[in-house]
Structure formats: structure tokens, C-alpha cells
Amino acid sequence: MKLTVDQVRHVAHLARLALEPEELERFREQLSAILEYAEVLQELDTQAIPATAMVVPLENVMRPDQAGPSLPREEVLANAPQREQDCFRVRAILD
Amino acid sequence: MELFELTLHxxxxxxxxxxxxxxxxxxAVLGRIEAVEAKVKAFVTLTPELALEQAHQADALLAGRAEPPSPLTGIPMALKDIICTKGIRTTCASRMLENFIPPYDAIVVERLRAAGAVFVGKTNMDEFAMGSSTENSAFYPTVNPWAADRVPGxxxxxxxxSVSSGGAFYALGTDTGGSxxxxxxxxxxxxxxxxxGRVSRYGLVAFASSLDQVGVLAKDVTDCALALQVIAGYDPNDSTSVDTPVPDxxxxxxxGLRGLRLGVPKEYFVEGMQPEVAAVLRQALDKLSELGAELREVNMPHTGYSLPAYYLIAPAEASANLARYDGVKYGYSDQKAEDLWDAYARTxxxxFGPEVKRRIMLGTYALSAxxxxxxxxxxxxxxxxIKQDFDQAFKDFQALVVPTSPTVAFRLGDKTGDPLAMYLSDVCTLTANLAGIPAISIPCGFVDGLPVGLQILGPPFAEDLLLRVAYAYEQATTWHRQRPRI
Known part of the structure; x- marks a missing residue:
């Protein structure tokens, strides 16, 4: 599976990663090699095999619907790149 | 003997x-760190003031008591810098979290604090735990204490x-594919x-959520058992935590080993394995037989497919988990961007460093329409x-014994240019993560002055059995007493 630069650019867009042109080319080569290696999985007939997403036999783990203490607002906002009053400041998305 | 050379127990x-x-x-430990850290570079952040304060508190607790609250009370230890520590920077060795100060402790940290542990610092790692050599740290590579030109894994x-060089008596790490x-x-x-599911992951920065698990690095098996005792057990904060009793x-x-049936899957003795490492392992297996275990070969036919399966599943989960780093709530944020979309992409x-981006790209691709x-x-x-292979094998055997790695520690820089070659370092370890089973690596010899590890794999929640096998081997050998000369 050889990827094209356009495919790599598309995946970078989906992943919201701004990449330099040389990164695009390097990833094109490296990801192609890794995906080629992964082709070996196609040898196995898995039509009748269920997928494993989770290894522990747990399902729908619930907790009681009770309010508990939250993290202190000041400590949480202390890590914010930009804040305004008691909120995270974000860029405008509407003009 | 210097104090820092002692084991935890x-x-x-x-x-x-x-x-x-x-x-x-x-x-003694802080002095040792000061003496060797410039060479080893094991830490991202040192916390000497906190350590001395905790030591002082531990001494107050220990004074006039016949029994300390826990065997970990007053013992200096180190935490991988992916485990959240309230008020102490937690970076994941990434520029993205270089200045991140968690507002809460991971549950494992809470349990260690309650046991009276002493925190000497946060340890270096591959960025977001993605790598097999610690060379993917955004800050600097860590050096193997056994040889200045080798990676520590x-x-x-x-x-x-840190533990190997005497900078901590034991440490916590995390293991997603062998880490x-x-x-x-x-x-x-x-x-x-x-x-x-044995140890809570609450407060552990997520990499691949169906594979991540907190683990222990220690100088011997007894130390490992003592540390596991404190961090293991159900935690309602982690919905994947399993509510099953923790044995002593x-x-x-x-x-002992008498009457135990141990399987040896030949698929783990992979092509390209260093012959000297294979020879050391054969001797270790002979030792286990000598000690009374019954060893037999077993077939695990899907083992060879683990690596490609892992390097699709782990990056896919990582690409979803790492979507949270958007430069809004915490972490690095690019302020020069034109609009919101541009800000996300530039941030x-x-x-993120090259390996993290590579895995996000790979995972995004594997999940895309x-x-x-x-x-x-x-x-x-x-x-x-792969899981069925294990289920089958554990019908006949109580545990499996295999290599931890096909080679000894490789040279710094040897694999940094070839991601696939780096991924191959995990070929013997990542099966346990895919199957969700416990696994332990113990010292079993040396090749060219570099340590070799024997890995023991067991069925779910058989940590006690793995420790018992490991202990029996350890008591009959002296490899674990060797310390590097730095």
C-alpha cells in the first residue's frame, strides 16, 4: 500500500496536524512501509471471528447518579493558555 | 555498601x-541522583524539597512504632512523568504538556501518598509513552546505566x-506494549x-486505553510484590478497574515451582534473535526445570501477527485519545494562528514530536472512511x-516462559531513523497487552555485560503466580544482585 502525498495531506487534515512539506514526504514513506508490513494480517481468514475491543468482561459500568465535589475552578483554569474571568478563552468561530 | 544500593525491602x-x-x-538517594544524573538523565523533574518533607513525615510516623503503616513508608521512589501528580508538573516528555500542572493526583499516587512513600521526582520517557528507547522524549534521551552508548529501553x-542507578528504590511506569x-x-x-483492570488508570494520561496499564520497576521480586500490593485493587473512578480481591x-x-507446568511457545524465539540472548534464555529455562517445574513446548500460531495488529490498534486509540490536545484548556497553544481550525492544526x-505525529497519522488513517x-x-x-491462543495455552499450562526482548539494549541512535525497526523491539512483549494478561520480566543473565530478561506470562489476575515463579528463579540465581558501575 503506497500512499500518495495527497492522501497524507488529507489524513493530516483529519487529524488537525499542520505538517511541513518535508514531514508530509517523510510520513508518506514511513506510513507506506508500516501499512505494507501490516498487509500480512490479510493472510488470516477472520470472517467468522468477532472483534476484540476490550479484554475485561465488563459491560456498561454505571455509578450512582449523585453529584460529587468538582475540581477547584482556580486550579483548573491555572493551566489555561488564555482565560477570561472564570472561562477558557477561545477564538471566535462566527464573524 | 551504600544506602542507595539497598533493595526496598x-x-x-x-x-x-x-x-x-x-x-x-x-x-542518600538525592546525593546519588546528584552524582549520576548528568550521565543518566533519568528525570524530567526532581522534587527534593517534597521528598525531604515526606521523609520527615515518615520519620514522625515511624518513631516509636514497632510496625510501619506500610513497607513503602519512608522509601524514596520515582514516578513516570505520565502519571498525574497534584501540584507537580506532569509533562509526558512532550512540549505539549511542558508546563502542565495537574489539579489532582492519579489514584496510584494517592495510594502511595497514603502509604507514606517519598517522591524523588518524575522520570523521563518516550513522548506520550510512544517508543521503545526513551529517545522520543522531547527533552533528552535517557542513558542505560550499564553502558553509556546504550538505550535504557x-x-x-x-x-x-533511576532504579538501576540507585536514584530510587523502585518506580512506577506504564506498559502499553512492553514499556x-x-x-x-x-x-x-x-x-x-x-x-x-488490576491497577486503576485514573489520573494516568491516556495513550491506548484498551492496552494501558500501570506497572512496577523494582530491584528484585520481593520489592515488586510489595509495591504492587499498594497500587493494586478496585477503583470506582476507573470504569475498566475490576472488582476482584487482591491476594497477599x-x-x-x-x-516454589514443584509440579508447575510451564509452556514455552517457540514463536517467541523469533528470527533475528541474538543467538547469545537465546543461549542465556535456554539456560534460564533449564534452571526452571531443575527447580522442579515441568517445561514443554506449546504452539501459539498467531503470535507473529501481534506486531502488525498492535501497531494498528494502539495508534488508532492514540489518535482518538490525543484529540484532546487542542490548545484551549491546557497545554501548548499556538497564538499566531488566524482562526480556530488553524490554531488546532498549528498547536x-x-x-507534538515526530513519533507522536506519526502514530496519530497512522491511527487516523486506520480509522478513516x-x-x-x-x-x-x-x-x-x-x-x-491472539487472545484465543492464550486461552488455549492456559488450559494446559499455568504460565508461559519467553524472552522479554530478542536482543540486549541497542545503541543510542541505532533505530531512530527507522520506525519499523524500533517497533520490532516490542515483538515479545505486546502480546500480553493485546490479551490483557499479566507479565513479568526478571533478570536472567548477561551478554557482553548487558542484562537479559526472562519474561513470564500468566492468565488474568495470576500476578501472584508470576511473582512466585519469578521468586523461585531469583532465589536460585544471583543476576538480580548485579548493579551497574557508573
Whole structure:
């Protein structure tokens, strides 16, 4: 599976990663090699095999619907790149 | 013998007998770190003031008592820098979190604090735990204490190097595909990855959520059992935590090997394995037979498909988990962008290092429209086959014994240019993560002065059995007593 630069650019867009042109080319080569290696999985007939997403036999783990203490607002906002009053400041998305 | 050379249990015995104080122990370890850290570079952040304060508190607790609250009371230890520590910077060795100060403790940290542990610092790692050599740290590579030109393994390389060099009596790491066991093997330590669900992951920065598990790096098996005892157990904060009783691991060590059936899957003796490493392992297996275990070969036909399955599943999960780094709530944020979309892309493009970006790209691709079935779903089905191999093997055998790594520690820079070659370092370890089973690596010899690890794999929640096998081997050998000369 050889990827094209356009495919790599598309995946970078989906992943919201701004990449330099040389990164695009390097990833094109490296990801192609890794995906080629992964082709070996196609040898196995898995039509009748269920997928494993989770290894522990747990399902729908619930907790009681009770309010508990939250993290202190000041400590949480202390890590914010930009804040305004008691909120995270974000860029405008509407003009 | 210097204080920092003691094992955890030896130090704990001296504390209990009031022959030394935690403050003395802590000063000895901090002095050792000061002497070797410039060479080893095991830490991202050192916390000497906190350590001395905790040591002081531990000494107050220990004074006038016959029994300390826990064997870990007053013992200096190190935490991988992916485990959240309230008020202490937690970076994941990434520019993205270079200045991140968690507002809460991980549950494992809470449990260690309650046991009276002493925190000397946060250890270096591959960025977001993605790597096998600690060279993917955004800050600097860690060096193997056994040889200045070798990697310590990864991704918990800083944790391993700190314990191996005397900078901590034990350390916590995390293991998503071998990240505790590989560094344990490369640095001559005991490294345990518990069963998925055995230890709470609350407060652990997520990499691949169906595979991640917190583990222990220690100087011997007894130390490993003592540390596991404190961090294991159900936690309602982690919905993957399993509510099953925690046995007394220390008491279980003595059972011996007589009558145990151990399987040896030949698929783990992979092509390209260093012949000298294979020879050391054969001797270790002979030793286990000599000690009374019954060893037989077993077929695990899907083992060879683990690596490609893992390197689709783990990056897919990582690409979803790492979507949270958007430069809004915490972490690195690019302020020069034109609009919101541009801000996301630039923040992530600049904040993440090359391996993290590579895995996000790989995972995003494997999950994207048109490729999901061929890659991600296929890998998950193969994961089922790999798990079935284990289920089958554990019908006949109580545990399996295999290499931890096909080679000893490789040279710094040897694999940084070839991601696939780096991924191959995990070939013997990542099966346990895919199957969710516990696995331990213990020292079993040396090749060219570099440590070799023997890996023992067991069925879910058989940590007690793994520790018992490991202990029996350890008591009959002296490899674990060797320390690097730095």
C-alpha cells in the first residue's frame, strides 16, 4: 500500500496536524512501509471471528447518579493558555 | 555498601528496626541522583524539597512504632512523568504538556501518598509513552546505566534507569506494549505489567486505553510484590478497574515451582534473535526445570501477527485519545494562528514530536472512511485470535516462559531513523497487552555485560503466580544482585 502525498495531506487534515512539506514526504514513506508490513494480517481468514475491543468482561459500568465535589475552578483554569474571568478563552468561530 | 544500593525491602527492614531514618535514606538517594544524573538523565523533574518533607513525615510516623503503616513508608521512589501528580508538573516528555500542572493526583499516587512513600521526582520517557528507547522524549534521551552508548529501553526508560542507578528504590511506569518490561530487561530489573483492570488508570494520561496499564520497576521480586500490593485493587473512578480481591503477594512468594507446568511457545524465539540472548534464555529455562517445574513446548500460531495488529490498534486509540490536545484548556497553544481550525492544526503540529505525529497519522488513517474494515477492524479480529491462543495455552499450562526482548539494549541512535525497526523491539512483549494478561520480566543473565530478561506470562489476575515463579528463579540465581558501575 503506497500512499500518495495527497492522501497524507488529507489524513493530516483529519487529524488537525499542520505538517511541513518535508514531514508530509517523510510520513508518506514511513506510513507506506508500516501499512505494507501490516498487509500480512490479510493472510488470516477472520470472517467468522468477532472483534476484540476490550479484554475485561465488563459491560456498561454505571455509578450512582449523585453529584460529587468538582475540581477547584482556580486550579483548573491555572493551566489555561488564555482565560477570561472564570472561562477558557477561545477564538471566535462566527464573524 | 551504600544506602542507595539497598533493595526496598532491605531499606524497609532497617527503617522498622529504627537503624536508619527515612531522612537519611532520602538524602542518600538525592546525593546519588546528584552524582549520576548528568550521565543518566533519568528525570524530567526532581522534587527534593517534597521528598525531604515526606521523609520527615515518615520519620514522625515511624518513631516509636514497632510496625510501619506500610513497607513503602519512608522509601524514596520515582514516578513516570505520565502519571498525574497534584501540584507537580506532569509533562509526558512532550512540549505539549511542558508546563502542565495537574489539579489532582492519579489514584496510584494517592495510594502511595497514603502509604507514606517519598517522591524523588518524575522520570523521563518516550513522548506520550510512544517508543521503545526513551529517545522520543522531547527533552533528552535517557542513558542505560550499564553502558553509556546504550538505550535504557522504553517507554519507561527513565523509571528503569533511576532504579538501576540507585536514584530510587523502585518506580512506577506504564506498559502499553512492553514499556515496563523492555526497560526492566535492558536495565537488569524486575518489571511487572499487571492484568488489565488490576491497577486503576485514573489520573494516568491516556495513550491506548484498551492496552494501558500501570506497572512496577523494582530491584528484585520481593520489592515488586510489595509495591504492587499498594497500587493494586478496585477503583470506582476507573470504569475498566475490576472488582476482584487482591491476594497477599508477599506471602505468596514462597510456593516454589514443584509440579508447575510451564509452556514455552517457540514463536517467541523469533528470527533475528541474538543467538547469545537465546543461549542465556535456554539456560534460564533449564534452571526452571531443575527447580522442579515441568517445561514443554506449546504452539501459539498467531503470535507473529501481534506486531502488525498492535501497531494498528494502539495508534488508532492514540489518535482518538490525543484529540484532546487542542490548545484551549491546557497545554501548548499556538497564538499566531488566524482562526480556530488553524490554531488546532498549528498547536498540534508544533506541540507534538515526530513519533507522536506519526502514530496519530497512522491511527487516523486506520480509522478513516474506506480503511476502517481493512485495518482497524481486521486488527481487532486478529486480536481475538491472539487472545484465543492464550486461552488455549492456559488450559494446559499455568504460565508461559519467553524472552522479554530478542536482543540486549541497542545503541543510542541505532533505530531512530527507522520506525519499523524500533517497533520490532516490542515483538515479545505486546502480546500480553493485546490479551490483557499479566507479565513479568526478571533478570536472567548477561551478554557482553548487558542484562537479559526472562519474561513470564500468566492468565488474568495470576500476578501472584508470576511473582512466585519469578521468586523461585531469583532465589536460585544471583543476576538480580548485579548493579551497574557508573
Amino acid at each position: 532491605e531499606a524497609s527492614d532497617l527503617l522498622r528496626q529504627h537503624l536508619i531514618s527515612s531522612t537519611e535514606l532520602t538524602k 522504553g517507554s519507561s526508560g527513565g523509571s528503569a534507569a 515496563v518490561r523492555l526497560p526492566a530487561s535492558f536495565c537488569g530489573l524486575v518489571g511487572l505489567k499487571p492484568t488489565y 503477594y508477599h506471602r505468596g512468594l514462597q510456593g 498540534r503540529g508544533h506541540g 474506506g480503511y476502517y474494515d481493512a485495518y482497524y477492524l481486521k486488527a481487532q479480529k486478529v486480536r481475538t485470535l
